[in-house]
Amino acid sequence: MTVPASPARDTFALTREKFSLPEGVRYFDGNSLGPLPKAVQMQAYITTTHEWGDGLIRSWRSAKWNTLPQRVGDAIGRLIGAAAGQVVACDSTSVNLFKVLTAALRLRADRKVILTDASSFPTDLYIAEQVARLCGAEILNLPVSEFPKFLNDRVAAVLLCHVDYRSAEVYDLARLTRAAHRAGALMVCDLSHSAGAIPCNLDESEVDFAVGCGYKYLNGGPGAPAFLYAAKRHHTDCEQPLTGWFGHAAPFEFTPSYAPAPGIERFLCGTNQVIALSLLNRSLEVFDGISIEEIRTRSLELTEQFISSAENRLAPHGFVVASPKDSNVRGSHVSLRHPQGYAIMQELSRRGVIGDFRMPDFMRFGFAPLFNTADEVEYLVDQIDQIMTTRAWDNPDYEQRRAFT
Numbered sequence: 569m570t571v572p573a574s575p576a577r578d579t580f581a582l583t584r585e586k587f588s589l590p591e592g593v594r595y596f597d598g599n600s601l602g603p604l605p606k607a608v609q610m611q612a613y614i615t616t617t618h619e620w621g622d623g624l625i626r627s628w629r630s631a632k633w634n635t636l637p638q639r640v641g642d643a644i645g646r647l648i649g650a651a652a653g654q655v656v657a658c659d660s661t662s663v664n665l666f667k668v669l670t671a672a673l674r675l676r677a678d679r680k681v682i683l684t685d686a687s688s689f690p691t692d693l694y695i696a697e698q699v700a701r702l703c704g705a706e707i708l709n710l711p712v713s714e715f716p717k718f719l720n721d722r723v724a725a726v727l728l729c730h731v732d733y734r735s736a737e738v739y740d741l742a743r744l745t746r747a748a749h750r751a752g753a754l755m756v757c758d759l760s761h762s763a764g765a766i767p768c769n770l771d772e773s774e775v776d777f778a779v780g781c782g783y784k785y786l787n788g789g790p791g792a793p794a795f796l797y798a799a800k801r802h803h804t805d806c807e808q809p810l811t812g813w814f815g816h817a818a819p820f821e822f823t824p825s826y827a828p829a830p831g832i833e834r835f836l837c838g839t840n841q842v843i844a845l846s847l848l849n850r851s852l853e854v855f856d857g858i859s860i861e862e863i864r865t866r867s868l869e870l871t872e873q874f875i876s877s878a879e880n881r882l883a884p885h886g887f888v889v890a891s892p893k894d895s896n897v898r899g900s901h902v903s904l905r906h907p908q909g910y911a912i913m914q915e916l917s918r919r920g921v922i923g924d925f926r927m928p929d930f931m932r933f934g935f936a937p938l939f940n941t942a943d944e945v946e947y948l949v950d951q952i953d954q955i956m957t958t959r960a961w962d963n964p965d966y967e968q969r970r971a972f973t
């Protein structure tokens with residue numbers, strides 16, 4: 569007798585169908601570059617041929633190009649727990665971080681410290697360093713666990729990556745935001761590895777500002793626009809530094825002096841990336857009708873399965889699970905560490921199994937709830953097991969990069 573599939577499985581079998589995944593490939597890198605939704609292929613044709621080709625400049629209105637940043641922003645807002653009117657999709661994560669972190673420091677002009685963790689994604693550290701220089705502030709680098717102890721009246725903003733890009737550890741955004749607020753500081757959060765995979769509850773947690781990627785779990789395509797969240801309570805007071813005409817209260821009046829738009833639009837800068845935003849807009853439809861909680865449940869099933877198989881079958885080959893075993897604090901990817909990790913990833917790739925590698929020895933596998941399956945997880949473990957048993961990684965064609973540490 570066959571067991572009827574649970575409704576959740578039906579949901580995710582249907583979402584998987586919505587992606588154009590190459591034959592013979594098992595893809596565990598949706599956390600780095602989401603795969604192509606089929607509807608996006610069609611949208612690319614519509615946007616270029618009809619909207620641009622036929623509509624020309626008229627499409628700013630007729631195809632609603634002018635409101636794409638807000639419409640896409642609201643669709644992302646649903647996935648990160650933000651009510652409408654607080655998110656825009658534009659620019660890159662790095663550029664958006666520059667905007668919101670500067671805005672946060674200006675809201676706390678009498679304070680001169682940005683508190684962050686040196687293991688944050690490097691672009692965040694690079695941007696924070698410049699923001700600190702421009703605002704006459706300094707960076708205090710500490711492990712996230714130490715943040716509450718070092719929050720005081722000198723800290724203007726906490727810059728937190730919600731999920732660690734190497735280990736997948738999830739930090740308690742609500743608790744850390746409360747701690748920051750108690751000290752009078754603002755919370756600026758990078759959701760690149762959580763948006764679309766785990767709940768972020770921005771409004772409920774009273775996060776002040778957030779940014780994140782459009783091309784990871786949101787599947788917007790290579791170089792997709794990023795997003796930016798600013799809590800409504802800050803809209804009238806905050807000033808972001810990239811004051812382009814699209815952030816102006818009345819861009820088409822062409823006045824010589826700048827006046828910021830009253831709402832979230834003040835965080836826009838130049839002309840929006842119409843083609844890329846149209847594709848991201850379409851890709852987000854894969855999430856229609858599914859709650860982020862269902863997605864989270866599915867994600868945890870996949871990562872649990874991988875961790876328990878890896879502990880049973882891969883630990884004897886010297887693999888160490890470098891992601892939290894406690895599902896409350898684990899994101900949607902799992903990293904294994906192995907001294908031959910780089911060569912092993914190359915052999916996996918030759919076999920059509922795609923994950924990625926992060927220095928010095930992290931083999932990182934993303935489990936994207938919308939398309940990865942339990943069968944694929946087993947296949948991945950089988951392949952790694954075989955590669956170790958047959959020493960297929962020991963191939964002179966592969967760069968055998970070793971751990972530094």
Ligand SMILES: *Cc1c(COP(=O)(O)O)cnc(C)c1O
Binds near residue numbers: 758781
């Ligand atoms: C991927 C990622 C980025 C990417 O930034 P871009 O400017 O969009 O290239 C930033 N921050 C984090 C935490 C990331 O994981």
